[in-house]
Amino acid sequence: MTDLNAAKKYLEENGQEQVLGFYDELDEAGKQKLLDQIEKLDMSLIGLVEHNDETSERGKLEPLNAVTVKEIEKNGALYKEKGLEAIRAGEVGAVLLAGGQGTRLGYDGPKGTVNIGETRQLYIFECLIKNLMKVTDEAGVTVPLYVMTSDKNNDETVKFFKEHDFFGYPESEVSFFIQDMAPSVDHNGKLLLEEKDSLSLSPNGNGGWYASMAKTGVLEDVKKRGVKWLNIFAVDNVLQQIADPLFVGAVIDKDVVCGAKVVRKNDPEERVGVLCLEDGSPSIVEYYEMTEEMRTLRDEEGELAYAFGVILNYLFRVDELDRIVNEKLMTHVVEKKIPYINEAGEHIKPETPNGYKFEMLILDMIHLVKNCLPYEVVREHEFAPIKNKTGIDSIESAKELLRKNGVVL
Numbered sequence: 001m002t003d004l005n006a007a008k009k010y011l012e013e014n015g016q017e018q019v020l021g022f023y024d025e026l027d028e029a030g031k032q033k034l035l036d037q038i039e040k041l042d043m044s045l046i047g048l049v050e051h052n053d054e055t056s057e058r059g060k061l062e063p064l065n066a067v068t069v070k071e072i073e074k075n076g077a078l079y080k081e082k083g084l085e086a087i088r089a090g091e092v093g094a095v096l097l098a099g100g101q102g103t104r105l106g107y108d109g110p111k112g113t114v115n116i117g118e119t120r121q122l123y124i125f126e127c128l129i130k131n132l133m134k135v136t137d138e139a140g141v142t143v144p145l146y147v148m149t150s151d152k153n154n155d156e157t158v159k160f161f162k163e164h165d166f167f168g169y170p171e172s173e174v175s176f177f178i179q180d181m182a183p184s185v186d187h188n189g190k191l192l193l194e195e196k197d198s199l200s201l202s203p204n205g206n207g208g209w210y211a212s213m214a215k216t217g218v219l220e221d222v223k224k225r226g227v228k229w230l231n232i233f234a235v236d237n238v239l240q241q242i243a244d245p246l247f248v249g250a251v252i253d254k255d256v257v258c259g260a261k262v263v264r265k266n267d268p269e270e271r272v273g274v275l276c277l278e279d280g281s282p283s284i285v286e287y288y289e290m291t292e293e294m295r296t297l298r299d300e301e302g303e304l305a306y307a308f309g310v311i312l313n314y315l316f317r318v319d320e321l322d323r324i325v326n327e328k329l330m331t332h333v334v335e336k337k338i339p340y341i342n343e344a345g346e347h348i349k350p351e352t353p354n355g356y357k358f359e360m361l362i363l364d365m366i367h368l369v370k371n372c373l374p375y376e377v378v379r380e381h382e383f384a385p386i387k388n389k390t391g392i393d394s395i396e397s398a399k400e401l402l403r404k405n406g407v408v409l
């Protein structure tokens with residue numbers, strides 16, 4: 001839609017004329033940039049604001065048994081052997097989800113570049129690479145690492161890895177790929193501008209990671225190398241084990257297409273998404289979607305029946321990802337604080353949520369796969385997420401956990 005008239009018509013049809021409010025002030029490059037963005041717009045997203053119903057009906061929910069810490073202790077040697085075998089055969093790859101904006105942390109830059117060291121520099125990315133290298137050192141082979149970034153943070157992320165020599169990991173094993181963006185709207189569903197020549201665009205959630213791997217071409221590398229399993233993990237959990245041989249081995253041993261690392265809920269009211277069965281298929285159900293009865297239900301051993309919360313560390317079989325890649329994932333309409341320019345052309349940084357972003361979430365992928373093994377890990381050893389500035393899941397709480405696990409800060 002390099003043509004202004006076509007753009008005008010398209011916006012008018014959708015009640016979004018405000019997007020061209022500053023068009024006449026722009027230079028040629030700015031005009032072109034805006035028209036290109038309008039051309040790529042998916043207006044169907046905006047309709048979702050009106051029908052936003054996050055509490056949609058759930059199917060029949062049932063508990064899903066996990067392979068527990070106890071069982072892992074018992075079968076550890078077998079799982080480890082199977083896992084290492086797959087890793088040594090080059091069948092395991094890792095995918096770092098680093099396209100998010102980390103708005104809760106409020107750090108100006110990619111979250112992975114935050115330094116959490118005290119007596120030395122220790123970056124979040126560095127923690128993750130070191131965790132991965134524990135496995136690759138033991139296995140004696142490297143694991144390809146695919147890093148998802150967004151238009152907002154890709155250049156800075158790549159530069160950071162280069163400046164730090166990939167923290168000792170071979171550069172040839174690391175590929176970056178950029179996820180898609182989605183527009184943001186105000187509470188009335190009107191598209192927001194970030195600049196006079198630019199829509200407010202933000203990464204479209206972590207659910208589209210595999211489709212983005214396909215679209216950007218990095219999937220060819222996965223296929224060329226013969227990678228059969230991908231371990232997906234979030235940027236913010238500095239304690240997590242990546243390409244964990246025991247996890248990989250357990251998933252292979254149980255002959256399933258997917259595994260999810262989970263932690264046991266501290267108490268029935270803990271607000272985490274729980275992995276269970278919905279109409280016979282694996283599914284992650286949010287705290288608020290469960291009845292009081294379900295939250296407190298106990299099994300014969302007196303343990304919570306819906307006990308296992310996900311920590312965003314999954315293992316997927318690649319052929320299963322290929323099977324589901326074209327299935328449509330639900331788009332979530334998420335209320336956020338979105339910087340924008342107002343009608344007077346002033347930059348506004350809101351203190352409270354002022355509109356919506358559109359996101360697809362990886363947790364919805366779990367409902368599409370044939371089966372999924374919840375794999376219990378010890379929270380204190382493997383779960384130290386950095387989400388907030390202070391308090392729960394903050395840099396402070398993560399540091400405390402790192403110290404307890406013997407990491408020198």
Ligand code: UTP
Binds near residue numbers: 099101
């Ligand atoms: P979060 O749900 O914590 O979102 O992401 P976020 O955007 O990073 O942080 P807030 O909510 O704005 O504070 C969980 C993981 O998914 C990645 C993040 O980088 C993190 O590793 N993610 C999230 C993406 O890769 N892309 C996205 O569009 C969103």
